[in-house]
Amino acid sequence: MALDSKIPAGSLEEKWTRFRSTVKLVSPANKRKLDVLVIGTGLAGASAAASLAELGYRVSAFTFHDSPRRAHSIAAQGGINAAKNYRNDGDSTYRLFYDTIKGGDYRAREANVYRLAEVSGNIIDQCVAQGVPFAREYGGLLDNRSFGGVQVERTFYARGQTGQQLLIGAYQALERQVGLGNVQMYTRHEMLDVVIRNGRAVGIIVRDLITGEIQRHAGHAVVLATGGYGNVFFLSTNAMGCNVTAIWKAHKKGAFFGNPCFTQIHPTCLPQHGDYQSKLTLMSESLRNDGRVWVPKAKGDKRRPEEIPDAERDYYLERKYPSFGNLVPRDIASRAAKEVCDEGRGVGTTGLAVYLDFADAIKRLGQKVVEARYGNLFEMYEKITGDNPYQTPMMIYPAVHYTMGGLWVDYNLSTTVPGLYAIGECNFSDHGANRLGASALMQGLADGYFILPYTIGEYLSGEILAGKNDAKWSEFDEAENAVKSKIERLFSIKGKHSVDHFHRQLGKVMWDDCGMARSKDSLSRAAVEIRKIRDAFWNDVRITGAPNELNPELEKALRVADFFELGELMVQDAMHREESCGGHFRLEHQTPDGEALRHDDQFMYVAAYEYKGDNQQEAMHKEDLKYEVVKPSQRSYK
Amino acid sequence: MNLTLKVWRQKNSSAKGTFETYQLDNVDVHASFLEMFDVLNEKLINEGKEPVAFDHDCREGICGTCSMVINGRAHGPLQNTTTCQLHMRHFKDGDTIVVEPWRSKAFPVLKDLVVDRGAFDRIIAAGGFVSVNTGQAPDANTIPVKKEKAELAFDAAACIGCGACVAACKNSSAMLFVSAKVSHLALLPQGNAERYSRVLNMVAQMDKEGFGSCTNTNACEAECPKGISVTNIARLNREYLAASLAAQKK
Amino acid sequence: MMFTSSLGRKYVMALTGLFLISFLVVHLSGNLLSLIPDGGLTFNAFTHFMETNLVIKVMEYVLFAGFIIHILQSVVVTLINQRARPSKYAVNAGSASSTWASRNMGILGTIIFIFLVIHLRDFFFELKFGDDELGLDASGNVNLYKEVVETFAMLPYTALYIVAMFGLGFHLWHGFASSFRSLGLMHSKYTPAIVFIGKLYTIIVTAGFIIIPLYWYLVQL
CATH class of the missing domain: 1.10.1060.10 (Alpha-helical ferredoxin)
Structure with a gap:
């Protein structure tokens, strides 16, 4: 099957306008007859569900959370980018587009990214109108800051809680539609399969997490907005519930998976401190503006940081990247931290941490200024670690943060299955091999508010005559039975170990061998190890309780079972991509001084995988990326 | 540190709940309160018992999912802190900790510490x-x-x-x-x-x-x-x- | 709708509460007259005025209404609030997050209510319907003063009055500023003043009401 990205004709600037003017429409009377199922209610899902309902579609929205407001979009701290040029500093749609393409290391589709930059301004307008309390200046107008190493100030922010405020805005818009009766909301319902009939998505199978009931929901289109899969690493900055299940089921039912190995590792997270640890907390990147990153020069130096004189410290980012210093992009900062720890110079009890030191900043600016800038972050650090960062350096270490990969979608955000859409982090588009700071919120809301509501019309206009989809169709029987038998199988194992026991092992393999630095050896090893753990899981997992009740262990088991399969695909993808780009670093492919080395001549494409059945190698399809406007160059931060 | 936990267990919303007492040893002082519960649950599973159901998600104090009344206080003894951001260093070795769900007619208990909000x-x-x-x-x-x-x-x-x-x-x-x-x-x-x-x-x-x-x-x-x-x-x-x-x- | 919603009931509690607070000022002023060493002439004259003035007579009914509404509404609100938590906590740590008085307005109110019944029987009804027994003073006014003096010679009565006044004190300690907030009056600039005045008022009123029985009890020992 050839991949058709359906990019509209015309110059980059015209594509979206032209698309919107020519896309097929659905009349208001007909919209009332069309059911859209939206899975996930984070930024992308909530904004899409609300906007579709406002247009007149009959929407059902599903979340496994107890409320749509809990989705992990809520945890984004930094901000949201928009090419408003309120600063008069020369920002433009083109610049935002260009920065995003370059930041993604030239592995994203030009047309999609340009459209993203184009609608970025509308997002801010919409959110402000909803009452999102963005930071303001004394004149009452919106404030901006610079973020993620770009040269303009285009980031809108709401203290350190931008994601929360944007999500609450979208949540309120969604609840408004719930109140009006336009959206049927299903909380604590988890999607466990997509139903396909004649090659089109016609519904989903969900489990009511309170009663355990397996339900069928039929619809004319299914929109997946289920977020990223960073939890395949067990420890990540993701919330505990984040999972791949919805998109993995879609993948197994025919949707191609794009660039699964592209994972973003965030450099400033709290290091792991014990085996019981359940997640890694992200500390805002802004800390690197004033903090200096260092490790001792000598291996195994166990002195307290205050006792190590300046001459015996290695400020390695400043040493290796004199012009960007501590502000190098995320992937570079992360890898450098790993390198020094691999050399045995890491600090803390595990040796897997580096110092982020504010002593000089406090000397230079005074404690008051530092407190004003980072007070809440310092407080959060102290709350978690018990250490006071005003007195002793913070300890940080990189952690998995975001997955650029996801379901392959065309310009319409449609997967390769007609009627099945993927929006937000769960699709692969827009960020290429590395995402810029403050761009995830932008993409989620762009997809949900301003792109999907248009593009879905193209498909739904053809569904008007199809009539009502029927949950009694045999395809629903099959899907429901498959889900039920999988649950039965899990209960029948009656093994010795908890789900977490296996998840932890999977995470360790993924992190060690398919994490910040990958090689043919490590990936071959990972492939074998994952299979072993997966087999052990299916032979020895113990699911307590019963299927027909609130059962968090069963929920976890169903998710982790999918993580094993995803892990194998990530390894396959990382193995095939014989280059280093963005978040994907292959040890075999680096410049003499250790920087990522892209091979544009061989790998300037999206790798989209097709599921071929249990235990079969997946088939890889290529979508070649054509750069018509931007000329790819090697990134340099020296 | 070693702890005695008295945890509210309730099978479902219509069942009658009761307190169960658990002994948990060697709890790391740097673990969060929810991580302490993870450890307890792992122990219960290994013993073939049902783990305690509790709501949680982001574990960084922003999603608002976690919800435990700890020794009579919502989210425990610390000010401006969610349960997930409460760490065991704020408790003492040998403490007995009573954990209950949010109690309100408008928030019926679904199971153990999980309520419907x-x-x-x-x-x-x-x-x-x-x-x-x-x-x-x-x-x-x-x-x-x-x-x-x-x-x-x-x-x-x-x-x-x-x-x-x-x-x-x-x-x-x-x-x-x-x-x-x-x-x-x-x-x-x-x-x-x-x-x-x-x-x-x-x-x-x-x-x-x-x-x-x-x-x-x-x-x-x-x-x-x-x-x-x-x-x-x-x-x-x-x-x-x-x-x-x-x-x-x- | 406005007065039966949860917020409407708060307004009613606050408005009647503030009204009763203003009544206490008048009541206390009158009572303090009993301390004037003129054998009760001023006190009885004041009583006479209060008993015969038309405006006061009308206000008496308003006052009764105020009490009854305040009490009935509090009963309703308490029942609603009790029902909002059918299953109670095993551990209560309310003291960590709120003052004792704020949590026990119902109990304090009940103490005041019991006191009120006794108090009305002793003085109000005595005055209204028991004129004959009280006799007249030198100015020809009904001698309620005598009743006051005699009542507070008895330890149980005096003790009861003093305990009740402490109940009233705690009730006011929370209720004064709380009423303003219930009516939506809260401001960073003015609220501290309201709170201060509330506490000052509470101390003066409570102390005032306690001094009288205490004084008469002690001088008659």
Whole structure:
């Protein structure tokens, strides 16, 4: 099957306008007859569900959370980018587009990214109108800051809680539609399969997490907005519930998976401190503006940081990247931290941490200024670690943060299955091999508010005559039975170990061998190890309780079972991509001084995988990326 | 550290609950309260017993999912802290810790420590929004907002909807939650058009859900993990009074 | 709707509460007259005025209404609030997050209510319907003063009055500022003043009401 990205004709600037003017429409009377199922209610899902309902579609929205407001979009701290040029500093749609393409290391589709930059301004307008309390200046107008190493100030922010405020805005818009009766909301319902009939998505199978009931929901289109899969690493900055299940089921039912190995590792997270640890907390990147990153020069130096004189410290980012210093992009900062720890110079009890030191900043600016800038972050650090960062350096270490990969979608955000859409982090588009700071919120809301509501019309206009989809169709029987038998199988194992026991092992393999630095050896090893753990899981997992009740262990088991399969695909993808780009670093492919080395001549494409059945190698399809406007160059931060 | 845990166990919403006592040894002082529960659950699973069901998700204090009453206090003894951000170093070796779910008629227990907070969603659906459809918005900077007002609105908007205010209030009143949303939107020009209908509808829904009424004890503010101030409740009272007086005869 | 919603009931509690607070000022002023060493002439003259003035007579009914509404409403609100938490906590740590008085307005109110019944029987009804027994003073006014003096010679009565006044004190300690908040009056600039005045008022009123029985009991020992 050839991949058709359906990019509209015309110059980059015209594509979206032209698309919107020519896309097929659905009349208001007909919209009332069309059911859209939206899975996930984070930024992308909530904004899409609300906007579709406002247009007149009959929407059902599903979340496994107890409320749509809990989705992990809520945890984004930094901000949201928009090419408003309120600063008069020369920002433009083109610049935002260009920065995003370059930041993604030239592995994203030009047309999609340009459209993203184009609608970025509308997002801010919409959110402000909803009452999102963005930071303001004394004149009452919106404030901006610079973020993620770009040269303009285009980031809108709401203290350190931008994601929360944007999500609450979208949540309120969604609840408004719930109140009006336009959206049927299903909380604590988890999607466990997509139903396909004649090659089109016609519904989903969900489990009511309170009663355990397996339900069928039929619809004319299914929109997946289920977020990223960073939890395949067990420890990540993701919330505990984040999972791949919805998109993995879609993948197994025919949707191609794009660039699964592209994972973003965030450099400033709290290091792991014990085996019981359940997640890694992200500390805002802004800390690197004033903090200096260092490790001792000598291996195994166990002195307290205050006792190590300046001459015996290695400020390695400043040493290796004199012009960007501590502000190098995320992937570079992360890898450098790993390198020094691999050399045995890491600090803390595990040796897997580096110092982020504010002593000089406090000397230079005074404690008051530092407190004003980072007070809440310092407080959060102290709350978690018990250490006071005003007195002793913070300890940080990189952690998995975001997955650029996801379901392959065309310009319409449609997967390769007609009627099945993927929006937000769960699709692969827009960020290429590395995402810029403050761009995830932008993409989620762009997809949900301003792109999907248009593009879905193209498909739904053809569904008007199809009539009502029927949950009694045999395809629903099959899907429901498959889900039920999988649950039965899990209960029948009656093994010795908890789900977490296996998840932890999977995470360790993924992190060690398919994490910040990958090689043919490590990936071959990972492939074998994952299979072993997966087999052990299916032979020895113990699911307590019963299927027909609130059962968090069963929920976890169903998710982790999918993580094993995803892990194998990530390894396959990382193995095939014989280059280093963005978040994907292959040890075999680096410049003499250790920087990522892209091979544009061989790998300037999206790798989209097709599921071929249990235990079969997946088939890889290529979508070649054509750069018509931007000329790819090697990134340099020296 | 070694701990004795007395945890509320309840099979489902119709079952009768009871406290179970567990002994947990060698708890790391740096573990979070929820990580301590992870350890307990792993132990229970290994013993073939059912783990304790509890709500949690982001584990960084912002999603508002976690919800435990620890030794009689919503989210435990620390101020401005959610259960997930509470660490075991704040307890002592040999402590007995009693853990209960949020208790309120409007938040029925679903299982063990998990409660149903759908009432909050229904209150928001009744009026906690600005009616602006996607695409209708004017340019963001056409609506200037006084910085001080924006900051006040933000203080209210910081609510994470966890329900600790209801759990802590002796009357199970949801007024801190409702007032935070009413304040957030009433303080901003964007929320002005629906100011009165919003407060009337939200309060009507709140009463319908079976929450108690506020007697100004301030327990909600003291236990709120986001430090939402009771001045918002005063604003709610003011808004509702003005709205009631201004309301037309139907 | 406005007065039956949870917020409406708060307004009613606050308004009647503030009204009763203002009544206490008048009541206390009158009572303090009993301390004037003129054999009760001023006190009895004041009583006479209060008993015969038309405005006061009307206000008496308003006052009764105020009490009854305040009490009935509090019963309703308490029942609603009790029902909002059918299953109670095993551990209560209310003291960590709120003051004792704020949590126990119902109990304090009940103490005041019991006191009120006794108090009305002793003085109000005595005055209204028991004129004959009280006799007249030198100015020809009904001698309620005598009743006051005699009553507070008895330890149980005096003790009861003093305990009740402490109940009233705690009730006011929370209730004064709380009423303002219920009516939506809260402001960073003015609220501290309201709180201060509330506490000052509470101390003066409570002390005032306690001094009188205490004084008469002690001088008659």
